[in-house]
Amino acid sequence: MARRAKAWFTEDGRPIMHDGIYKNTPGGDFLFDFRCCGQHKKGSTGTPIEDLARAHVAQLKRQITDAFYGRTPPEPVKPKVYTLFEVWEEWEKKKTSSVSKSHVRWMKGVVVHHTHEWKDLPITELEGAAISTLKDRYMSGTGKGFKKGEGHTVRTHSGGGWNKVLVQLRALVGFAQSEGMIQDRTFSAKGNWLKPASKAPGFLWPEQVQKFLAPIDTMRKNCKGDRFCHPGIYIRLMLGVGLREGEAINLEWERVNWRQNVIVIADARATDWRPKDREVREIEMPAWLRTYLLQWWEFCERPSKGLVMVSRHGGAHREGISKRAIEKGAAELGIVGLHPHLLRATFATTQWEIGATLDEIAAMLGHDDPEITLKHYIRRRPKGQTVNQAKAAERMGFTNPQIVPA
Structure with missing residues (x-):
């Protein structure tokens, strides 16, 4: 666990040396500055994690000592590869106190229930083929969901549910990158989003x-x-x-x-x-x-x-x-x-029908662009369609609506 940034500085702003490593700026990578076997070494460890920084400094000291005494230098220290479940455990420790309970519940449901088969998968391999396989299994599976009037019933997963799973996985990978668990963000959701079927919203005239x-x-x-x-x-x-x-x-x-x-x-x-x-x-x-x-x-x-x-x-x-x-x-x-926001559309439509200008309606709604008001908030009635449909029926010969083909 890395120490807090302010613990690496004195009151006058000077960095504190600790085992040959220190932080020059809060939140940055650890720097090293030490003397070993008559040599002076200084530079950046390239990592914000304290444990990895110490391992890097220890490796440099061993290399200098081995070179000084004529021994073979050891193998370079490889960074730890975190699995999906290990990243989730670190996320739970650090984020539970700062995010909502529903966010933690969603994240836990994604990792523990929907991706439990991938819990030992290295986070660096959570990309491309793995995401596509996970999507296919999720969409072909079923789960218990609550729906008003039906209670907890077993239903197939929806495209909207998969998009939520994808959002949580992206958040985990972003957390792993910010904590230095991975260097490059390999996770990509391009081509894996699903567009759920949208329902026509209701409207109050x-x-x-x-x-x-x-x-x-x-x-x-x-x-x-x-x-x-x-x-x-x-x-x-x-x-x-x-x-x-x-x-x-x-x-x-x-x-x-x-x-x-x-x-x-x-x-x-x-x-x-x-x-x-x-x-x-x-x-x-x-x-x-x-x-x-x-x-x-x-x-x-x-x-x-x-x-x-x-x-x-x-x-x-x-x-x-x-x-x-x-x-x-x-x-x-x-x-x-x-839903509540559609009542603003009722207000805008009423103002439009009584003759208010588009700029006036946009100003009352708090819109900078009147085109947003016209496109999303004003409903236009189908004026003249009744007369036109009657004329079209007469032109096509459907003058008697009681006629039934034999």
Whole structure:
């Protein structure tokens, strides 16, 4: 195990010599500087790993000693070849405390269950043919997966599942390279990704909103006797001013300007080497949303700051809090595949149909490029298709829909 970088420097920044090796810069390779048999040797060991650096220095000293006393120099020390399972063990030791539990669970499932036959495979051989063989075996195998209404059932593996396995393997190889276990990244996933069959997403049209909200408003929070459904408030913010679910969850009362009748949203935009810049956008509230939020504000005893909606734990709700409510409302309309982000598309389509310009809609949604708004958020109705289909049927002779061929 390599020591922490700061342990190799004194308070005034000078490197500390230890067994003839030291680090000139934190995180870099170990350097060596020693005298043996009247010779002065200095240079880089070419490795950031302390054990390998010491082995390299010991080998140099033996070579100098053998040359001085006329003995045959020993065989060069070969670096250790780590297997897939050994890399996973090192990853688990170092990353468990810094990543989420679900990430560790996914990684463990990939190594222990899906690639257990390759656990003794050297990490340097995890490429090309091995990946293709692993993909074929994974796609032809079965596993237990949970699906709503079916429970834990045995199903064949999907292309999306293989892509997740591939992501975890890439992460393991990247970790091995960053830790100096391998010198070159031999793993390549090119040509091994699978494109799962995509399903057409659902869509909520403006005239369906009231019927959509009716079952959602019947949901009540048992905590603190709330008369309002928290997911219902989030959904109204997404439909009324086009907020993302994360923006609605983290909305604070300081951002609701009652005098100017606007909601202020600060977009975080990350750059390469600078901290996140914030671009503020102001969205005017419609009268119905203002009235609804005022009722909630009065119910909360007119707070001047803090989150608009607070969870039972005293903080912000988690992402996906409105998913179950949206599914309940969509079930009343027979809409399949409706998720929170699609409510922004309902907002954009409504604004488009009432005559708002594309630039205005993009500004309200927080898009820099209006083409993104037009391509992904605005749904155009098939106007005129009914009349055209009737004319086409008349032209082809299908004027009587009751005619059945003999």
